[in-house]
Amino acid sequence: MRDFSRSLPMSLLRAREAVMRQFRPSLREHGLTEQQWRILRALAAIEAVEVTELARTAFLLGPSLSRILRDLEARNLIERKTAKADLRRSMVSISEKGVKLMASVAPSSEAIYSEITRRYGARKLAELQDMLAELERSLGELGASDEAIAEE
């Protein structure tokens, strides 16, 4: 069996950890986890979104998102309103306080990203991202999460 330390999942895990290790301390100083930061960033780009759509863009599972939104709301970093037309849906948006928090984190976050780009090389980084995207495509078509296949 292949030396598992050189398997694709391990390579991806280690690479991602190497990257996140750069960001976590800064986020932590601002009282944010990686996931909370993803949510704020996703929200900053739009007026309001449904929870399900937010889960897709922030790449979080529903249950995780549910909990995190509860906490972010308690901290007044986001706001929710139930949609008028469909009481099941709730629209989530970033609050003014959330925007301010983002503004305070963004500079250091940008600086870290720039430093990563500088060390690894911008061209190489773009190449890597392309290859990762194609890996996703290669696997996405078949192994998607909820294929309508008989549960047996």
Place this chain on the structure above:
Amino acid sequence: MRDFSRSLPMSLLRAREAVMRQFRPSLREHGLTEQQWRILRALAAIEAVEVTELARTAFLLGPSLSRILRDLEARNLIERKTAKADLRRSMVSISEKGVKLMASVAPSSEAIYSEITRRYGARKLAELQDMLAELERSLGELGASDEAIAEE
């Protein structure tokens, strides 16, 4: 601010998830999580290891590993002995039952890996792994986990 869905951390996260989505169902059928599987694979390659060294090879933090080893031991998949020379250290090894479980999982795991390689391309896969390894190197030198730097 950069569209975060195209950021490096997200690219790596999505790619890894696309890969792991292929493996999880098979592991699950055998009652193993991804991390438990990593540990068994790491143990299969050697006679016995210290916990700290195992944490390094399986890429798990100490506390996670502590819990998982407790559970794997309860399931009789691994064995531990405290080292004679140093009572702090404990040597971990895979049990016979653990070896058998691995043997039952390995075929499907290998098949999945082969299919991923086939879909993405062996050459491309090797290239990707090289680029990931270099990303690690680029970032590892400075941002390592425990640099002896003033706590402020």
Place this chain on the structure above:
DNA sequence: GGAAGATACTTAACATGTTAAGTGAATGCG
């Protein structure tokens, strides 16, 4: 050889990942 510091874990506490089950609200359709 004995106290201070370092080491190898383990526990604790809280946040998230993951799957299954629950809840209330829309939809489809006879």
Place this chain on the structure above:
DNA sequence: CGCATTCACTTAACATGTTAAGTATCTTCC
């Protein structure tokens, strides 16, 4: 219309990630 199905979330339960604190053992150095 009415009832079964689907949908959009939320809760529950258990496993892991992450940081801090705890415990026992070992090492160092006077």
